[in-house]
Amino acid sequence: MIVIETLKVPDxxxxxxxxxxxxVNLTCDTSGRQSGLFYWYKMNYGHMIQTVVRGIFKDLILENNFTNSRFQVKNMGDKNLLIIRNVSKEDEATYFCQTGAAYQPKFVNGTNLIVNDSQNKKSFHVKQTSDMKSILLGTSVTLQCSLHSEEKEKQSTDQCADKHDVFWFRAESKSNPGFIYADKKSCNKLAGSSCGYRLAKTIRSSSDTGTYYCAVVTGGEILFGEGTKVETTPINRPNA
Structure with a gap:
């Protein structure tokens, strides 16, 4: 029976x-441990574990899926290095090393590898027409907000190429907004690479007044606009 021993106190x-x-250089220090078999594993969440490296003592080889110029394994005495050159987003994973006798291998350590793509990292903000709108009851008002990228490069990605979840809220007070509408349609392309969204609303009664906020979901964030206040204009009746 093969016994796989893990750390008694999980780190x-x-x-x-x-x-x-x-x-990237990933290091596995096997000093003080029984040598013999050695493995590097790669684990992506939701996927089966892949064997990257296997071997006996210092005779280590890369598995078929990793036999390319980007991956290299190197033995330096009690340390085994897994070297990944020109690292990509596909290399993001948890890497484990394992060593020991044939019937009692032990996991030595693990590393969560995160690859940052700073060149394509975008920062966004939402602009909303914040001027107050004062209208008569029964009048339709068009509210607008837009999504802008803070990138200054001319090659900035066109935001209208993607569909964003857009939500509209109405609040009598900013601390208690109420959801009123969701839009998952494509945006209207504005100047540059910005993306515009509109909401047409007929103000039928005083319950339709308040401050309207748009919220755009992009890049795992929800971004709110500044809010547009809508109120009704009193009707001036002529004196009898």
């Missing part, structure tokens, strides 16, 4: 961050 797996295209 948190450390995080290693790298920029896109860099070279």
């Amino acid at each position: 948190k797996i450390p995080l290693t961050e790298a920029e896109l295209g860099q070279t």
Whole structure:
């Protein structure tokens, strides 16, 4: 029977961050441990574990899926290095190393590898027409907000190429907004690479007044506009 021994007190797996295209060195220190078989594993959440490296003592080889110029394994005495060159987003995973006798291998350590793509990282903000609108009951008002990228480069991605979830809220007070409408349609392309959204609303009674906020979901964030206040104008009746 094969017994796989893990750490008696589970440790948190450390995080290693790298920029896109860099070279990453993952180290497995086997000093003080029974040598013999050795493995590097790669595990992506939701996927089966892949064997990256296997071997006996210092005779280590890469598995078929990793036999390319980007991956290299190197033995330095009690330390085994897994070298990943020109690292990409596909390399993001948790990497484990394992060593020991044939019938009692032990996991030595693990590393969570995160690859940052700073070149394509975007920062967004939402602009909303914040001027107050004062209208008569029964009048339709068009509210507008827009999504802008803070990138200054001319090659900035056209935001209208994607569909964003857009939500509209109405609040009598900013602390208690109420959801009124959701829009998952494509936006209207504005100047540059910005993206515009509109909501047409007929103000039928005083319950339709208040401050309207738009919220755009993009890049895992929800961004709110400044809000547009809508109120009704009193009707001036002539004196009898």
